[in-house]
Amino acid sequence: MVRSIYDNTAFCSVKFATELAQNHQRDEEFSEHVKFIYEDFKEDKTLLNPYFIDGYAVFIACSLANHSCKENIGWHTVGDVMYWTALVDIPKGTEITISYTFPSIRPKRIQYFQDNYGFICDCPLCSGPIDPWRAFKCSCGGIIYPEPEGYKCHSCEYICTEEEINQFNEEEDFIIDMEKLKRHKAYYNPLRKMHDTHLFLFKAMRKYVSLKSCPNPLEIFEQYLIPVAKYQVQFSHGRVFAAVLEQYGVALIKYSKIMPDLYEYCKNKALESFQMAYDYRCSLGMGRTGYAAAVLQEHLDILDPKNLNNFVEYDEY
Numbered sequence: 486m487v488r489s490i491y492d493n494t495a496f497c498s499v500k501f502a503t504e505l506a507q508n509h510q511r512d513e514e515f516s517e518h519v520k521f522i523y524e525d526f527k528e529d530k531t532l533l534n535p536y537f538i539d540g541y542a543v544f545i546a547c548s549l550a551n552h553s554c555k556e557n558i559g560w561h562t563v564g565d566v567m568y569w570t571a572l573v574d575i576p577k578g579t580e581i582t583i584s585y586t587f588p589s590i591r592p593k594r595i596q597y598f599q600d601n602y603g604f605i606c607d608c609p610l611c612s613g614p615i616d617p618w619r620a621f622k623c624s625c626g627g628i629i630y631p632e633p634e635g636y637k638c639h640s641c642e643y644i645c646t647e648e649e650i651n652q653f654n655e656e657e658d659f660i661i662d663m664e665k666l667k668r669h670k671a672y673y674n675p676l677r678k679m680h681d682t683h684l685f686l687f688k689a690m691r692k693y694v695s696l697k698s699c700p701n702p703l704e705i706f707e708q709y710l711i712p713v714a715k716y717q718v719q720f721s722h723g724r725v726f727a728a729v730l731e732q733y734g735v736a737l738i739k740y741s742k743i744m745p746d747l748y749e750y751c752k753n754k755a756l757e758s759f760q761m762a763y764d765y766r767c768s769l770g771m772g773r774t775g776y777a778a779a780v781l782q783e784h785l786d787i788l789d790p791k792n793l794n795n796f797v798e799y800d801e802y
């Protein structure tokens with residue numbers, strides 16, 4: 486995976502990068518700028534972890550693409566070339582967009598873009614009527630989403646009262662305030678208002694399944710994480726779905742270590758899951774960017790339990 490260092494260039498100063506790219510008299514200044522960022526980048530030990538990174542790059546033209554939470558382009562790199570793949574049919578004259586980040590609930594991501602990039606996202610997902618990442622339970626079994634005219638159930642069309650909305654907000658605040666590692670407990674609370682597909686629960690459970698203290702990670706993957714991730718695909722890019730499939734593959738391998746009798750079963754299941762993740766990423770034009778998939782394809786025989794220690798959990802959030 487190539488991590489472009491444009492996090493520190495184009496996002497902060499598209500204008501600057503454009504000027505430099507167009508003006509060859511300023512090549513030297515540009516090289517200085519890149520060097521400066523590179524030095525800065527080296528400081529960050531996580532990013533230098535060889536399992537996360539195999540190169541540095543600045544892609545000037547590509548950096549000019551604006552963000553959309555529902556982008557129309559996926560990208561990957563081969564050597565020093567970046568390839569863009571259309572994720573949908575793009576009519577002539579339509580702006581090409583990429584995603585700068587991973588899903589979060591609408592108020593949070595709007596704040597994030599404002600603070601970090603200085604723009605207000607008006608993509609279809611941010612300006613559309615619903616925020617699919619904030620989902621609450623309706624007594625009819627349907628899903629309630631915040632909408633401009635109120636919090637509304639998409640099955641029975643019930644509109645929530647002010648009091649109910651306050652309860653939703655309180656519950657969200659409560660899970661945010663909880664100690665990170667204990668957030669999964671919110672999922673097991675039968676009285677919770679958050680729907681299974683609420684992003685906060687989903688993130689908490691993704692964390693939980695990789696903890697040693699989680700007694701049944703495989704069950705949580707199969708019954709909860711994979712179906713919800715699949716459901717989320719309609720609202721966003723599918724990178725999270727692919728990442729969950731990879732995470733499941735890793736969990737299977739770990740499990741086979743404790744249950745040697747199930748080694749063959751787990752190995753085959755893991756292979757299947759990694760392959761699905763890889764295929765899914767390919768369909769998004771980013772096959773090679775999958776961490777576990779790339780490991781599987783290129784680097785290690787991960788199915789050998791002794792290589793497991795080389796794994797670094799790939800957390801996409």
Ligand SMILES: [Zn+2]
Pocket residue numbers: 553554555606607608609610611612
């Ligand atoms: Zn947006």
Ligand SMILES: [Zn+2]
Pocket residue numbers: 623624625626627628638639640641642643
């Ligand atoms: Zn309802």
